[in-house]
Amino acid sequence: GENVEQHPSTLSVQEGDSAVIKCTYSDSASNYFPWYKQELGKGPQLIIDIRSNVGEKKDQRIAVTLNKTAKHFSLHITETQPEDSAVYFCAAPADRGSTLGRLYFGRGTQLTVWP
Amino acid sequence: GAGVSQSPRYKVTKRGQDVALRCDPISGHVSLYWYRQALGQGPEFLTYFNYEAQQDKSGLPNDRFSAERPEGSISTLTIQRTEQRDSAMYRCASSLGQGSNQPQHFGDGTRLSIL
Numbered sequence: 001g002e003n004v005e006q007h008p009s010t011l012s013v014q015e016g017d018s019a020v021i022k023c024t025y026s027d028s029a030s031n032y033f034p035w036y037k038q039e040l041g042k043g044p045q046l047i048i049d050i051r052s053n054v055g056e057k058k059d060q061r062i063a064v065t066l067n068k069t070a071k072h073f074s075l076h077i078t079e080t081q082p083e084d085s086a087v088y089f090c091a092a093p094a095d096r097g098s099t100l101g102r103l104y105f106g107r108g109t110q111l112t113v114w115p
Numbered sequence: 116g117a118g119v120s121q122s123p124r125y126k127v128t129k130r131g132q133d134v135a136l137r138c139d140p141i142s143g144h145v146s147l148y149w150y151r152q153a154l155g156q157g158p159e160f161l162t163y164f165n166y167e168a169q170q171d172k173s174g175l176p177n178d179r180f181s182a183e184r185p186e187g188s189i190s191t192l193t194i195q196r197t198e199q200r201d202s203a204m205y206r207c208a209s210s211l212g213q214g215s216n217q218p219q220h221f222g223d224g225t226r227l228s229i230l
Binding site for chain 2: 004006030031032034036041042043044045046049051089091093094099100102103104105106107108
């Protein structure tokens, strides 16, 4: 199955600075890479995703980049705000036969934005 | 409602009892997924359905765990003869379409505690 590694496990930044979280995956057939934000007591919320036919996608202060050759993808948050503080998860799908639809998640990054 | 709804939010039960966890997906969503999330970890896949058909149950830990979605909408995850190691957050997600590149939207989960 897919193996997703996520780094760093914790990240502290000053308000206004940028934050970058990186993930690697093992299955070269994977073609969809979502990022989730999880606040305390809540379920993971999809914030952005990218498909393998593009290298970058932006949505306001959030961007995701994908390098299929190196099998890694990254989440970039610019102009961070205290409300960006949360746990962020990357994920990649299984794309093999009966496991179609399953997502494999990274272990998460606790982002803290200091005012 | 607009999102994935799970009930109960919290469930405390004694070891050996059976429990049933319910998931009501977003209206019209074809696929429904069950995950389990340990503290400090990403969600871990259990099983998923397309309509009423269970497509993949390879993530279920053992035969005490089962799931159904008889009418292709609401799903129930049942754990028989619960053990303390079953204590975790159980999360449900749904997606509009089938396949590994469909965005999955999560509910707020059921926190299960086995005494």
